[in-house]
Structures are given as structure tokens and as C-alpha cells.
Amino acid sequence: MANKTLKRIAEALERMAPAPLPSPDFDAADAFVWHVEPDRLEPVPQVNRIGIELLIGVNRSRDTLLENTVQFAKGLPANNALLWGARGMGKSSLVKAVHAEVLDRGLPLKIVELQREDLPSVARLLNHLRGREERFVLFCDDLSFSHDDQHYKSLKAVLDGGIEGRPENVVFYATSNRRHLMPRDMIENERSSAINPSESVEEKVSLSDRFGLWLGFHPCSQDEYLDMIRGYCKTYGVKIDEDTLWAEAIEWQATRGSRSGRVAWQYFTDLAGRKGVLINS
Numbered sequence: 001m002a003n004k005t006l007k008r009i010a011e012a013l014e015r016m017a018p019a020p021l022p023s024p025d026f027d028a029a030d031a032f033v034w035h036v037e038p039d040r041l042e043p044v045p046q047v048n049r050i051g052i053e054l055l056i057g058v059n060r061s062r063d064t065l066l067e068n069t070v071q072f073a074k075g076l077p078a079n080n081a082l083l084w085g086a087r088g089m090g091k092s093s094l095v096k097a098v099h100a101e102v103l104d105r106g107l108p109l110k111i112v113e114l115q116r117e118d119l120p121s122v123a124r125l126l127n128h129l130r131g132r133e134e135r136f137v138l139f140c141d142d143l144s145f146s147h148d149d150q151h152y153k154s155l156k157a158v159l160d161g162g163i164e165g166r167p168e169n170v171v172f173y174a175t176s177n178r179r180h181l182m183p184r185d186m187i188e189n190e191r192s193s194a195i196n197p198s199e200s201v202e203e204k205v206s207l208s209d210r211f212g213l214w215l216g217f218h219p220c221s222q223d224e225y226l227d228m229i230r231g232y233c234k235t236y237g238v239k240i241d242e243d244t245l246w247a248e249a250i251e252w253q254a255t256r257g258s259r260s261g262r263v264a265w266q267y268f269t270d271l272a273g274r275k276g277v278l279i280n281s
Contacts, residue, residue: 026134030103032112036121041112041128049096054231055261057224058090061215065173066098068213072171073107073135079212080159080172084179088262089217091175092141099137111137116144122158130167143174145207159210172211179208179216220259225249228264229271238268238277245271 024032029043055062065081072078083091099111112129114122119140129136138158158172166172208214220228229249233240252267253259272279 024128026110026132030110031099032110034112034114034118034121034125036118039121039124041125044113047096047100047111049100050093050265051235052094052097052101054228054235055090055094055097056228056231057220057261058094058217061217062094062098064213064215065094066101069098069102069109069137069171070105070107072137073102073109075135078171080210081174081213081215082208082211083173083175083215083217084177084208085217086219086260087177088258088260089220090261091217093261095137095139095141095173095175108134109137110134111139114138114140116140116142119155122155126158126167126170129170132169135169136171138170138172140172140174143176144178155207156210159207174211179214220261222250222259225253225259225264228261229268232265232268233271236268236272236277236279238272238275240271240275 024041025043026032029045031044031047032041033044034041052062052066061083065083068078068081083094085091096111099109102109112125114125122138125138129138143155158166158170160166226246226249229245232238233245248271249264249267252270253263256263256266269279
């Protein structure tokens, strides 16, 4: 009787257990998105991105990240990278554009996007990537942590790798509006209220130190803003005279209260629509 009961319990637990993740078909695409519940890698046939030549005002960051990524794709040592700074200045666009440029150069490279809220599952993801012949850029957009956020502990599995070490075929790129991945006021509040101020936030603040590359993005000038729009117009064949472009683009950024690559693209999208030109955004 006892054996039958144990067998029924074992069968019930087996039914409740999640099915193992099937081996991903990495030949299906060059880009994937990691999902949980259930764990799976979804191929992305068409990545939403713009050409690297259209990214204006970020030349130094562009060249540094591209060189690092080319090294990695060739099987050479490369650093994790944190792209931080002003909103809308092309941080995530640069990561995707660099990936495309590396592929255009004939180097094999996969990119896997990971959402911040799924960081606790990163160890399971790494288990599927570890030991593969493919090389992977693990990409997390808009990464930041609040005062009581424990997700940063999971990130260490990517940056440090624990006892196993970070997989040799994986590099981690993240974008953030914050250099230290947490609000400055929270850093100061914890330091001022802690028994040991020097240690209270060291674990979180030092997280950004684990990135070998820090690439800063700053607000663009008016000339750079206009050059971005001119570049879009040339690439997509939108015709507009210079005086009209200047007047409309300046008015557009004034109504937004900011000037950035994102605002330039939003103006161009409106312009292309009015001109009846299709674009791949």
C-alpha cells in the first residue's frame, strides 16, 4: 500500500514539474529573446534597428564597442560593456547596430535579449549557452536597480560567473541611464543612514565596476541633432529643403523640451509620413 502511495505521489510530482527546455535551434536566427514560464529562447527573424552609419555624435563609443565586439566574435578576449547616460541618445540602437555590422563583416555572432525582471533566471539561460560553439552577446536594455531590489545579485552570475566562471562564449552588454545602476539619492541616503556607510552600498555600486567598458552618452548639440535628421533623409530618400527642415526640426525639439537621437527619429518619422515615404523603423 505504501509503495503504491509513493508511486502516485512521484507521478503527480512528475506531472507538475515543468517540461525541460528543448535544445534551442540557434540556426533559426541571429537574434533571440529569452522568456521564462516556461523557459525558452524565441528566435527574432527581423531585428528592429538602424544602420550604424546613422548613429551621429557617438563616434568614440561606437568605435570602442565595435572593436570589442569584433574581438569577441573572432574568439579573442573581450569585456562586458555598460552603455550609460542621456536618454534617447542611441545606447540600445548602438548595441543592435554593432551586432549587424559584425554580421555584415562575415563574423558569426548571436545576440540574446534578456529583460531586467528575468535576471533571476540568468543562470538557467547560461546553462543553455555554455559550451556551445556559437558566441553570444547577452543584452539587457534599461538596466537599473532600486533600493530594495535584489535582482542585482543575479547579474553577478553573468559578470563574475561564480565558481564556474562566465562562459567563455558569452559577453554581457547593458544600457542604463545611471552610471552606477541605482539612483544617486539612494546611494547617498544609504551611506548617511548606515552603521558602516562605506560598506552599505559597496555591493551595489561596485556592480558597475565589473563592466570592463564604460561608455558614456551625453545630450547632443543642435548641429548633431540636425545632422541625424539629414542622415535619415538621405538614407530613406526623403526630399525637403534645408530651411524647412531646420525650422520644423527646431520647433519639434522645442515642443519636446529635449534634443536627442530619439527626438530626431520621431521628427523624421512624422516627416516621412507626410511625404508618403515608407521606412523600416
